[in-house]
Amino acid sequence: MKALSDVTTRATLDNLGVLIDSVRSVAKECIASPRRLLDVELVAEEALVNVISHAYQGGPAGEVRIRCGIRDRRWLVIEIVDSGVPFDVLSVPPPDLDAPVMERPTGGLGIHFMKRLTDGAVYRREGGRNILELPVRLDAPTDM
Amino acid sequence: MKVETKKENEVTVATVIGRMDALTTSEVERTLMSLLDQGEMKLLIDLDGLDYISSAGLRTLLATAKRMKQRSGIMAFANLKGHAKEVFEISGFYSLFTVYDSVESALEQLGR
Numbered sequence: 001m002k003a004l005s006d007v008t009t010r011a012t013l014d015n016l017g018v019l020i021d022s023v024r025s026v027a028k029e030c031i032a033s034p035r036r037l038l039d040v041e042l043v044a045e046e047a048l049v050n051v052i053s054h055a056y057q058g059g060p061a062g063e064v065r066i067r068c069g070i071r072d073r074r075w076l077v078i079e080i081v082d083s084g085v086p087f088d089v090l091s092v093p094p095p096d097l098d099a100p101v102m103e104r105p106t107g108g109l110g111i112h113f114m115k116r117l118t119d120g121a122v123y124r125r126e127g128g129r130n131i132l133e134l135p136v137r138l139d140a141p142t143d144m
Numbered sequence: 145m146k147v148e149t150k151k152e153n154e155v156t157v158a159t160v161i162g163r164m165d166a167l168t169t170s171e172v173e174r175t176l177m178s179l180l181d182q183g184e185m186k187l188l189i190d191l192d193g194l195d196y197i198s199s200a201g202l203r204t205l206l207a208t209a210k211r212m213k214q215r216s217g218i219m220a221f222a223n224l225k226g227h228a229k230e231v232f233e234i235s236g237f238y239s240l241f242t243v244y245d246s247v248e249s250a251l252e253q254l255g256r
Contacts, residue, residue, distance in 0.1 A: 097236030
């Protein structure tokens with residue numbers, strides 16, 4: 001994949017806007033549907049917030065890198081890399097979506113969104129880094 | 145991002161305008177919690193002006209709903225559409241909460 005955007009910052013909430021903007025600017029060039037653009041933004045936000053909240057627990061925030069490109073003219077691929085604790089976010093079981101209000105946990109939905117809005121997401125641990133690849137279809141409406 | 149509130153009979157209508165993401169949702173949370181602190185028992189959240197919502201926004205809505213439930217209050221939504229509707233559907237929130245087509249129809253039901 002040839003990266004059309006490539007941004008590295010400290011993994012802090014302050015930088016979330018800059019990181020998401022880099023994806024948004026690529027997505028705007030190749031996605032016509034406003035709804036689909038928001039899906040892309042949602043995938044990027046959830047994946048980044050997950051890294052910001054959990055990757056560097058107990059220590060100073062390390063770096064997060066986000067790259068974005070187009071694959072086979074059909075996919076917008078977001079790749080997120082951090083050097084935090086090993087964590088395969090895709091292995092997290094889905095939340096119970098039918099639980100009543102009082103029993104619904106307040107977490108876990110972000111990862112669920114990330115999985116639902118991408119096709120064939122891949123996690124790998126390589127050279128002490130977590131690498132998460134999130135392909136979003138350019139054309140398709142979300143499979144509901 | 146802002147929240148406008150008004151009272152219609154016993155129903156408090158909170159209209160969310162803008163985005164509820166990881167950076168902005170705390171502002172909405174503050175407003176909703178202060179409404180709860182004032183003892184409101186019927187809360188209608190109007191999402192007509194909501195442009196974007198992520199799991200951070202849903203967490204705020206769920207936390208508000210839990211507090212409302214604890215005191216046997218009622219919380220419902222109106223004007224769910226587009227992206228916000230999709231997010232409600234994927235998260236199961238759409239079947240978890242009562243969602244009205246409009247503020248008017250909600251007030252008709254809740255104001256009784």
